[in-house]
Amino acid sequence: MNRLLILFHLLAVIVWIGGMFFAHVCLRPVAAAQLPPPQRLPLLAAVLGRFFTVVGWALVLLWGSGIIRFAQVGAAVPASWMAMAGIAALMTVILALIVFRFHRAMLAAVAASDWPKAGAAMNTIRQLVLTNLLLGVLTVAVAVLGA
Template identity: 45%
Template structure:
């Protein structure tokens, strides 16, 4: 249980913390300090690296989360409401990431590689909106995970 929980928390920190850094710290600086071609190339490189970590985090979160529910607690019926909420929010976050990865991320890569800056900017704006929403869900999930047992 201890190793699974530690890996679970580490994966959550990487994913949610990465979104926080990208959205709250890097985005405002890049938007004001960099010209569009440089900014869009930067984001392509950032996402290229970060999304590999997100995929690893998603797999680890689902593996350890389901492993704890089924292997440690024995079934979904034996866990509290906060765990069910975590599972639901985790599923929504995973689906949003999958949608982001399959559509606007691919569009951003193609547009940046082809130096089609307006299209790249539009794709980046779609990514920004999805990251903002997923970050909000991630922060809510962290609150539920850390205090839900006592709050719900």
């Protein structure tokens, strides 16, 4: 049962961190190099919308499996678990900021064909996604090396 929980946990991690890596390192730079803003920004806004929906489900798995393991172990929780949950909480807050503030602003600007505003929102999203990507790598390192 525990192995199954860890499987779900790791699948969720792969979706979230792998998706951020792909978006930041592969998709956005090529889109920026090849597409003008009126084509690039609607594309990126829609891609991000789909990604955030999937990540929402991944978060349910991630937090659900993690909290169940915490509950199973009780009071004697290893420090690396606490660090993992703490950094993951920060990442979750940053994700909420991206989704509910900057991605919404980007969608509204795209709908109004306001490309400077949509581009500015995308730029903030890019920086916050990079922050979460680095925190995600740190979390994996803490989880694996601290295990």
